[in-house]
Amino acid sequence: MTPAFPIQRRTLLRAAAAATVSAGPLRALAAAPSRVRYVLAIPTLSVVISNQTSIPTALGYYDEESVRVEPVLAGAAGITGAVQLVASGNQDMGSGSFIPVMSRAAAGQDLGLTFFYQQIRSYPVEVAVPTDHPARTLADLRGKLIGVPTLANEGVAMVEFAAREAGLVPGTDLRVIAVGAGAQAGQALRSGQVAAYVAPRSQTRQLESLGITLRALPSPPRFKDLFGASNFVRRDYIARNRRTVVGVGRAIAKSTIFLINNPEAAIRLHWKAFPEQMPQGGNPDKALQDAMRVMKAQIESLSFQDNDGMHKWGYFRPQSLAALIDIFGWTKVQRPQDYFTNDLIDEINAFDADKIAAQARSFRV
Numbered sequence: 001m002t003p004a005f006p007i008q009r010r011t012l013l014r015a016a017a018a019a020t021v022s023a024g025p026l027r028a029l030a031a032a033p034s035r036v037r038y039v040l041a042i043p044t045l046s047v048v049i050s051n052q053t054s055i056p057t058a059l060g061y062y063d064e065e066s067v068r069v070e071p072v073l074a075g076a077a078g079i080t081g082a083v084q085l086v087a088s089g090n091q092d093m094g095s096g097s098f099i100p101v102m103s104r105a106a107a108g109q110d111l112g113l114t115f116f117y118q119q120i121r122s123y124p125v126e127v128a129v130p131t132d133h134p135a136r137t138l139a140d141l142r143g144k145l146i147g148v149p150t151l152a153n154e155g156v157a158m159v160e161f162a163a164r165e166a167g168l169v170p171g172t173d174l175r176v177i178a179v180g181a182g183a184q185a186g187q188a189l190r191s192g193q194v195a196a197y198v199a200p201r202s203q204t205r206q207l208e209s210l211g212i213t214l215r216a217l218p219s220p221p222r223f224k225d226l227f228g229a230s231n232f233v234r235r236d237y238i239a240r241n242r243r244t245v246v247g248v249g250r251a252i253a254k255s256t257i258f259l260i261n262n263p264e265a266a267i268r269l270h271w272k273a274f275p276e277q278m279p280q281g282g283n284p285d286k287a288l289q290d291a292m293r294v295m296k297a298q299i300e301s302l303s304f305q306d307n308d309g310m311h312k313w314g315y316f317r318p319q320s321l322a323a324l325i326d327i328f329g330w331t332k333v334q335r336p337q338d339y340f341t342n343d344l345i346d347e348i349n350a351f352d353a354d355k356i357a358a359q360a361r362s363f364r365v
Contacts, residue, residue, distance in 0.1 A: 032066075033062075033063070033066045033067055033068040034066060034067050034068065034241065034243075034244040034247075035067075035068050035070065035092075036067050036068065036069045036070065036092050036093055036244060036248055037070050037072070037090075037091045037092045037093070038052070038069050038070060038071045038072070038091065038092065038093045038094070038095070038248075039071070039072050039073070039074055039082045039085050039086065039091040039093070039094045039095070040052065040053075040071055040072070040073050040074065040082070040094075040095050040096070041074045041078055041079035041081070041082035041083075041094060041095060041096025041097065041229070042073060042074065042078075042096075043073070043074075043075055043076060043078065043149055043150060043180070043181050044073070044181055044182065045073060045274060045277060046202070046206075046277075046294070047266065047267050047270045047271075047277070047291050047294060047295055047298075048202040048294060048295065048298040049095075050255070050259060050266050050267070050269065050270040051119075051252055051255035051256045051258070051259045051266070051302070052069075052071065052095060052252055052255070053071050053270070053273065054266075054269050054270040054272070054273035054274065055255040055258055055259060055266055055269055055270075056069070056251040056252065056254070056255045057069070057273065058269045058272070058273060059254075059255070059258065059269075059359075061250075061251035061254045061255055062247075062248075062251045064251070065244075065246075065247025065248065065250055065251050066247065067244055067247045067248055067251070069248060069251075072091070074096070076150055076152075077150075077152060078096075078149070078150045078152030078153055079096040079097045079099060079100055079152060079153070079154065080100050080152040081152065082094045082095075082096050083096070083100045083101055083111065083113065083232075086113060086232060086233065086234065087111040087112060087113055087234065089234070092233065092237060092241075093231060093232070093233050093237075093245070093248060094231070094232050094233070095119065095229055095230070095231050095232075096229050096230075096232075097154040097228065097229060098115060098230065098232075098324065098339070098340075099154045099157050099328075100152075101113050101115075101232065101339060102324060102328065102330050102333065102336075102339060103157075103328075103330070105330065105332075105333045105339060106328075106329070106330035106331075106332045106333050107332075108332070110338075112234050112235055112236065113232050113233065113234055113235070113339070114232060114233065114234075114235050114238070114338065114339055114340065114341050115230040115231065115232045115316070115339060115340045115341070116230075116231055116232070116233060116238065116245060116249065116314070116341050116343075116344050117230060117231040117249040117252065117253075117313075117314035117344070117345075117348065118227055118230045118314050118315065118316050119228070119229050119230055119231065119252070119256070119302065119314075120200075120227055120228025120229045120230070120301045120302065121227055121228075121301060121302065121303065121304060121305050121308065122224075122226075122227065122228070122300065122301050122305050123219070123223045123224070123226035123227060123228055124200040124201050124202070124228040124229075124301045125154060125155050125158045125198060125199065125200055125228070126198070126199075126200075126201055126204060126216040126217070126219065127141075127146065127158075127159065127162065127196050127197075127198050127216065127217045127219075128196060128197050128198070128199075128204045128214035128215060128216045128217070129141075129195060129196045129197075129214065129215055129217060130189060130212065130213070130214060130215070131213045131214065131215045133195065133196075133215070135195070135196070135217065136217070137166065137217060137218060138159075138162050138163060138166045138168070138174075138217055138218075139166040139167065139168060141174060141195055141196055141217075142168060142173045142174065143173065144174065144175075144194075144195035144196065145175055145176075145177055145193065145194045145195060146159060146174055146175070146176050146177075146194055146195065146196045146197070146198055147176075147177060147178070147179035147185060147188050147189070147193070147194035147196065147197045147198065148176055148177070148178055148179070148197075148198045148199065149178065149179070149180060149181045149185065149199055149203065150178050150180075151176070151177075151178045153178075153198075153199070155176075155198035155199060156176050156198075157328065158198065159174060159176055159198055161220070161327055161328065162219065162220055165220045176198070177193075177194065179193065179194055179197070181199070181203055181206075182206060182207075182210075183210060185197055185199070185203075185207065186207050186210045186212050189207070189212055189214075190212065196217070197214065200228065200301070201216075201297040201298070201300065201301065202294050202295075202297045202298045202301075204216070204297075205293050205294045205296075205297045206290075206294050208290070208293060209290035209293070209294075220327075222323060222326065222327055223323075223327070224307065225307065225317070225319050225320050225322075225323035226320060226323055226324070226327065227316075227317075227320050228301060230316075230340075231248070231249065231252070231314075233245060238344075242344070245344060246344050246347045246348055249313075249314055249344060249348040250347075250348045250349075250350070250351060252314075253313035253314060253348055253349065253351070253353075254351060254356045256302050256313060257313075257353055257356045257357055257360065258356060258357075258359065258360040258363075259295070259298075259299065259302065259360075260299050260302060260303060260360075261356075261357045261360035261361050262360040262361060262363055263292060263295040263296065263299060264288070264292065265360065265363045265364070265365050266295065267288065267291045267292065267295060268365035269365055272365065307319070312345050312346075312348075312349045313345075313348065313349055313353075314342075314344075314345050314348050314349075315342055315345050316340045316341075316342055321336045321337075321340055324336065
């Protein structure tokens with residue numbers, strides 16, 4: 001299986017050179033940085049993953065950890081494809097949902113993967129309908145088609161659980177079809193092909209830039225303990241490359257703090273790294289406003305939540321692991337701690353978070 005969309009290193013290096021002017025000299029690369037093949041389980045590139053791509057590269061956070069991260073997108077293969085790539089050794093590290101790994105574990109198949117860093121601290125997936133749609137609950141969508149970016153998307157499992165909670169039969173009362181993301185998803189909603197769209201908040205907010213305003217339907221209360229995309233690797237990779245794994249996690253943690261404290265700079269750094277991502281031919285102020293709307297939704301999910309008793313970046317809440325087993329029916333998984341580890345968290349958080357926040361607030365692109 002081949003990753004669908006390699007992200008060009010030259011664009012990342014170009015951003016790093018630009019950041020040198022604004023942020024001062026970057027720390028010199030280590031003599032032999034560790035190469036990390038890194039797959040992102042998303043269909044298209046976006047500013048919401050800048051804490052894993054453009055920010056840590058441009059600001060030298062990866063360099064400080066002596067890692068050379070080479071990101072690719074899983075494309076239409078989604079999280080299922082990303083998991084297969086890491087499990088087979090074709091990629092070293094992945095970022096995405098826990099659904100395929102835990103589904104396999106519940107069926108008695110251990111892929112040898114573990115999640116070591118929680119990125120999205122609240123469950124970001126929502127069922128959204130156009131604001132003028134009469135539906136107020138998921139039950140109101142009985143008999144309707146619901147769109148998801150891909151059938152490998154975790155939104156499918158989310159709809160199935162929420163449907164059962166609402167007294168509906170998945171696949172009969174509610175059917176899910178793949179409609180893509182961005183303009184493709186927007187067309188499916190405009191045409192009436194689907195009545196609702198299921199995706200992370202950041203993706204549903206992107207549709208607002210296309211003139212489609214959506215309203216999220218209430219999620220089951222138990223979902224408040226869930227979380228979203230996290231970083232995963234093979235367990236034997238951690239055993240051989242612990243310092244590298246910690247370094248990637250620490251760079252992402254720093255970049256997350258930067259993004260939260262200065263989302264505009266994060267967007268501009270991302271556009272410098274990937275110029276094709278900046279909307280062309282329109283009003284640049286509107287382009288920034290649209291990107292900020294998406295980024296603010298992402299910040300809500302990246303930030304510490306009310307139920308976070310421990311404020312450490314990447315930390316997995318014990319009650320969240322219990323919620324996974326309960327909500328998705330993975331009762332046959334006897335040792336969820338084999339698949340989620342906090343063993344690296346103290347090392348990942350061994351940096352001055354206040355210093356990074358101050359850097360972000362004063363940073364100008």
